[in-house]
Amino acid sequence: MIVFNIKALRYKYNISQKYLSDLTGIRLPTLSEYENSCATMIRVEHLNKLCEVFHCNLSDIVTYYPD
Numbered sequence: 001m002i003v004f005n006i007k008a009l010r011y012k013y014n015i016s017q018k019y020l021s022d023l024t025g026i027r028l029p030t031l032s033e034y035e036n037s038c039a040t041m042i043r044v045e046h047l048n049k050l051c052e053v054f055h056c057n058l059s060d061i062v063t064y065y066p067d
Contacts, residue, residue, distance in 0.1 A: 003063045004042075007035040009054045024049040 010020055017035070021028050026046050033039040034046075042062075050061050 001037075001065050001067055003037050003065060004034045004039070005061055005063060006031065006050065009050075009056070009060065010035075013054065015053075020053065023053050026050075 006020075009015075010017065015023075017028060017031055020026070021031055024046070026049065030039070030046070034042065047058060047061065051058060054060065
């Protein structure tokens with residue numbers, strides 16, 4: 001199972017979902033899907049923007065847990 005760690009990163013950096021949306025250009029409903037791990041796909045462009053904002057690696061944003 002793929003889990004997105006965006007909410008934890010937002011809390012760590014004290015960033016609201018709305019502000020993250022403004023910084024990245026990612027729509028609020030899309031961010032919500034990512035945060036709730038119910039997205040069926042994620043755009044590479046979005047991953048790039050999230051890594052830029054949080055100054056992190058891809059593995060900090062996405063974690064894989066075997067079922």
